[in-house]
Amino acid sequence: MADAGCSHGASTAHRIVSALEGAKGEPWADFSARHGDWGRDAALWLGRRRGRLTLAQLGQAAGGMDYAAVGQAVSRFGRRWEKDPTLRREVTRIESQLSNVET
Numbered sequence: 001m002a003d004a005g006c007s008h009g010a011s012t013a014h015r016i017v018s019a020l021e022g023a024k025g026e027p028w029a030d031f032s033a034r035h036g037d038w039g040r041d042a043a044l045w046l047g048r049r050r051g052r053l054t055l056a057q058l059g060q061a062a063g064g065m066d067y068a069a070v071g072q073a074v075s076r077f078g079r080r081w082e083k084d085p086t087l088r089r090e091v092t093r094i095e096s097q098l099s100n101v102e103t
Contacts, residue, residue: 012051013061016043019094032062041077042091048074050098 017028020039024031031039044062047053055074059065065073081088 010061012053013043013047013058015098016046016051019097020046022097023090023094038077038080038087041073041080042094044070044073045077045081046091046095046098050095 020031020043021027024039028039028043031037032043033040040062044058047058047061048055053061055067055070058074059067059070062070081091
């Protein structure tokens with residue numbers, strides 16, 4: 001995710017992407033457009049949940065996604081997060097890393 005439209009948004013998006021890249025062991029460019037990969041949707045979900053970014057800001061940061069598509073991705077990831085305990089553990093660990101950086 002490149003830039004979220006403001007310095008806070010860009011900083012938040014950058015921290016989220018960095019945490020995801022570390023957790024996944026690959027760069028954003030490799031997984032963000034890969035069909036079925038949870039990384040992009042996790043970044044959008046975390047940006048909404050942790051960064052309080054708008055759908056439009058998230059879409060801009062993710063390369064020009066429409067806000068409605070971002071909303072769908074966030075909802076889809078939320079449902080997946082609720083059903084998949086392995087994914088939930090991984091994302092919770094990423095959230096903890098983000099919290100440690102913020103404090």
